Amino acid sequence: MPAKILVSACLLGQQVRYDGGGKLCEDPRFARWQAEGRFVSVCPEVAGGLPTPRPPAQIRGDKVVTEQGEDFTEAFDRGAEIALQAARTHGVALAILKQSSPSCGSLFVYDGTFSGAKRQGEGKTAALLRKHGFKVFGEDQLEEAERELARLEQERTDSDR
Ligand code: SF4
Numbered sequence: 477m478p479a480k481i482l483v484s485a486c487l488l489g490q491q492v493r494y495d496g497g498g499k500l501c502e503d504p505r506f507a508r509w510q511a512e513g514r515f516v517s518v519c520p521e522v523a524g525g526l527p528t529p530r531p532p533a534q535i536r537g538d539k540v541v542t543e544q545g546e547d548f549t550e551a552f553d554r555g556a557e558i559a560l561q562a563a564r565t566h567g568v569a570l571a572i573l574k575q576s577s578p579s580c581g582s583l584f585v586y587d588g589t590f591s592g593a594k595r596q597g598e599g600k601t602a603a604l605l606r607k608h609g610f611k612v613f614g615e616d617q618l619e620e621a622e623r624e625l626a627r628l629e630q631e632r633t634d635s636d637r
Contacts, residue, residue, distance in 0.1 A: 478512045479569035479629055482562060482605070484580045485519035487572065487615055492519040496529040499574060501615045505622060516566040520579040520601040524555025535578045536588035540600065543590045552579055556601040563610055569628045571605055572621050575614035582612045 485492050488510070489500035509515060522528060531542040533552070540552040556579065563571065573580035581599040586592070602612045613621040 478514050479625055479632070480516050480566050481509060481514045481621075481625070482559065482566070482568040482571040482573075482610070483515045483517050484572070484574040484577070484615075485517040485522070487574055488515065488517055490517065490519065492522050492528050494521070494528070494530050494532045503615070503618055505618050516562055516568055518559045518562050520555030520559045521552065522555070523558040524551035524553070526551045526555075532590070533578055534586045534588045534590060535597065535599070540578050541588075552600045555579060556604040559601045560604050560608055560610075563605060563608075568610065570611040570613065570621060570624055571602075572613050572615060572618070573599075573602055575616050582614045583617075 486499040487501040487506070489498040491498045493499060521530070526548065531544070531546065533540050533542050533548045540548045542548065573582055575581055576584045576586060576594060577599050578585055579599040579601045581597065582602040583596065584594045585597040585599055587595040598606070605612050611624055
């Protein structure tokens with residue numbers, strides 16, 4: 477069975493983003509991995525109980541807040557736990573999550589000022605997955621993700637011999 481990948485639902489075009497849209501990743505590797513049945517999709521924010529559409533939220537300190545100051549931290553943390561559970565249940569090899577999201581960002585997140593500025597950092601789900609040993613890549617790192625997938629599958633083949 478091919479190694480599984482936990483993926484942000486919006487990257488598969490599912491309309492789960494805060495603005496009610498999706499963010500389909502059109503890279504051919506994505507279509508291939510989908511055809512191979514590798515994807516386990518999750519939208520941590522929806523899984524955590526937030527509606528779609530919802531107000532945009534950003535990380536400020538250890539909280540996730542809207543521009544009006546509404547505290548969404550609990551839902552984001554719940555969503556991260558559900559994503560971790562899905563990763564474990566399906567035994568995923570790695571995760572590919574939407575870059576810059578306060579849940580899914582793995583290299584960058586918005587800086588909490590709602591000015592459009594980003595900073596280095598990770599979203600709640602990406603951080604929790606990494607804390608539990610899962611490798612997390614953004615949709616802007618598919619080459620690295622593909623390499624890691626090949627490495628893991630080779631490792632698996634070698635240990636089966
Ligand atoms: Fe996409 Fe993640 Fe945001 Fe859900 S929480 S819309 S999967 S970036």
